[in-house]
Amino acid sequence: MSNILIIDDEKAIRKTLSEILSYEGYKLDEASDGEEGLKKVKEKEYDVILCDIKMPKMDGIEFLEKAREAVPDVPIIMISGHGTIETAVEAVKKGAYDYISKPPDLNRLLITIRNAMDKTTLVTETKVLKRKVSKVQEIVGSSTPIHKIKETIEKVAPTEARILVTGENGVGKELVARWVHEKSNRADSPLVEVNCAAIPSELIESELFGHEKGSFTSAVKQRIGKFEQANGGTLFLDEIGDMSLTAQAKVLRALQEGKITRVGGDKDISVDVRVIAATNKDLLKEVDEKNFRLDLYHRLSVIIIHVPSLNERKDDIPLLVDKFLIDICGDYGIAKKAIEENAILALQQHDWTGNIRELRNVVERLIILSGKTISKDDVENYVLPRSR
Numbered sequence: 001m002s003n004i005l006i007i008d009d010e011k012a013i014r015k016t017l018s019e020i021l022s023y024e025g026y027k028l029d030e031a032s033d034g035e036e037g038l039k040k041v042k043e044k045e046y047d048v049i050l051c052d053i054k055m056p057k058m059d060g061i062e063f064l065e066k067a068r069e070a071v072p073d074v075p076i077i078m079i080s081g082h083g084t085i086e087t088a089v090e091a092v093k094k095g096a097y098d099y100i101s102k103p104p105d106l107n108r109l110l111i112t113i114r115n116a117m118d119k120t121t122l123v124t125e126t127k128v129l130k131r132k133v134s135k136v137q138e139i140v141g142s143s144t145p146i147h148k149i150k151e152t153i154e155k156v157a158p159t160e161a162r163i164l165v166t167g168e169n170g171v172g173k174e175l176v177a178r179w180v181h182e183k184s185n186r187a188d189s190p191l192v193e194v195n196c197a198a199i200p201s202e203l204i205e206s207e208l209f210g211h212e213k214g215s216f217t218s219a220v221k222q223r224i225g226k227f228e229q230a231n232g233g234t235l236f237l238d239e240i241g242d243m244s245l246t247a248q249a250k251v252l253r254a255l256q257e258g259k260i261t262r263v264g265g266d267k268d269i270s271v272d273v274r275v276i277a278a279t280n281k282d283l284l285k286e287v288d289e290k291n292f293r294l295d296l297y298h299r300l301s302v303i304i305i306h307v308p309s310l311n312e313r314k315d316d317i318p319l320l321v322d323k324f325l326i327d328i329c330g331d332y333g334i335a336k337k338a339i340e341e342n343a344i345l346a347l348q349q350h351d352w353t354g355n356i357r358e359l360r361n362v363v364e365r366l367i368i369l370s371g372k373t374i375s376k377d378d379v380e381n382y383v384l385p386r387s388r
Contacts, residue, residue: 002117003027003045007037007063008052010080013102017050020110021256024110034058034066041067043372045334046074048097048116053080053087061094068095071335075116077130079104120333140323145308149176156303157183162255163298165278167307170357172262173278174238176305180276189233199237206245206263214251215264227260228273234274241281241292250380251275252296272298275300293359310352317348320356322365337367347381 004026007015011032018028035058037051049067060078060306067076074324078091080101085251087109088099096115096239100109122234139150156163157180165173174193181191199207206216209226237243243251254260259268266339277300304364312316329336361381370378 002028002047004113005029005031005037005040005046005281007031007034007050007055009033009055010052013052020109021113022105025298027114032324034060034063035105037063038066038069038070039286041070041074045372046071047120048113049074049076050079053077053078053091059090064091064094065095073333073335075120077112077116081211119151121259123145137175138323139172139179139318141313142319143316145313146316149305149307152303152305153179154184156180158185160274161302162300163305164283165276165305165307167278167280168309168355170282170355171278171307171309172356173307174236174306177234177238177276177278179238181236184234184274186233186274190230190234191234192230193236193238194226195238197242197259201244201247208247209250209260209262211263212265219264222262223264225260227254227273228269228271231271232273234276237275237277239279240277241283241286245279245293245348248293248296252293252299254297255296305347310355314348317359319361320346321347322358324360325367328360328364328367332367334367337370337372337374340376341365341377343374344377346376346384 004021006017006021006028007013007030008017009032012029014032016363018030021028028041029046033039033055034051037049037122038058040046041049051060051063055063058066060080064076064078067074072095075097076095076097078099079102080087080099087101097119098112109270115277139146141147153176163177163180165176165285167173177193178191183186196204196208204221206223206225208225210223211229213217213219213222236317239250247331254271254273260272261268283292283297283301321344325336325339347359347362354361364376364380366374369382
């Protein structure tokens with residue numbers, strides 16, 4: 001159900017509009033002047049605001065200017081019985097969605113409100129789409145480890161060196177791989193990602209190298225593998241420590257000779273692929289335990305980029321939280337929520353076993369469950385484990 005705020009110094013007008021809009025299924029709040037209205041806007045989220053122009057304390061135009069700063073995406077419809085064309089033009093120039101004269105025509109008012117809500121939905125969808133089609137998210141942080149990672153990417157991206165990205169789950173290894181590709185000479189060619197841990201061992205070879213029709217029971221047609229799809233570009237092998245030894249041998253050959261063979265085929269296919277691998281495992285330990293090939297490890301680890309855990313870079317938490325607040329509130333189509341400094345300090349004291357992924361989920365939870373401002377109490381209630 002949509003929330004509408006009515007701001008008017010005439011009680012009779014507020015009552016009339018509330019009765020009409022309540023009947024149409026809207027939830028209503030009222031304010032008798034601009035100051036009270038602005039306070040409500042900062043405390044609660046509204047889908048549309050109806051505002052009179054001539055009011056005591058703070059008039060409608062002043063409210064409009066201040067509200068545009070606080071909630072830039074919420075449509076504000078100005079209503080006045082003393083208006084002129086000049087007043088209407090001024091209101092629209094200052095960001096009003098529309099201007100309606102008193103007494104308002106009921107049909108026009110309802111259509112305007114409906115159109116305003118449609119615009120809000122469109123703005124939200126556009127922001128989400130822009131985020132989705134944007135090439136690569138930024139690597140957020142100003143800590144020494146993050147600065148070092150950015151410097152390393154700048155140096156190695158333009159080369160053809162193979163890269164091994166290490167770090168715990170959720171630290172952003174795939175983001176490092178995407179930035180290497182973005183800054184490489186292959187940026188205009190495809191970046192193909194494969195999560196080796198998510199593919200059953202009996203299917204990984206078909207996924208990577210493709211297969212010929214009839215090579216196994218379910219092979220009803222020829223399939224092009226990830227190596228061929230990435231030809232001329234970059235292949236990102238995520239969680240390579242989970243790859244089977246048989247598939248490792250074929251990957252080693254592809255790296256050594258630049259050739260692959262589809263499952264069930266006997267033809268060599270030349271591929272020009274830069275491989276970036278990532279793992280959350282200690283591959284040298286996996287080598288000792290006979291789970292990973294030493295020769296493949298050396299082929300993959302020309303350059304090693306280690307991404308630190310969030311617990312090792314807690315100074316970056318304020319920047320990360322701010323980024324997530326902007327992104328998630330934008331996705332939800334609401335004004336960016338504020339967060340108290342002591343709430344940030346509480347987040348910095350948390351043990352982030354899930355790293356950046358966990359922090360993003362926590363910020364989303366706080367956005368959903370907290371009020372206009374995220375407090376330390378919110379963090380303690382919704383994030384930190386409470387002692388019994």
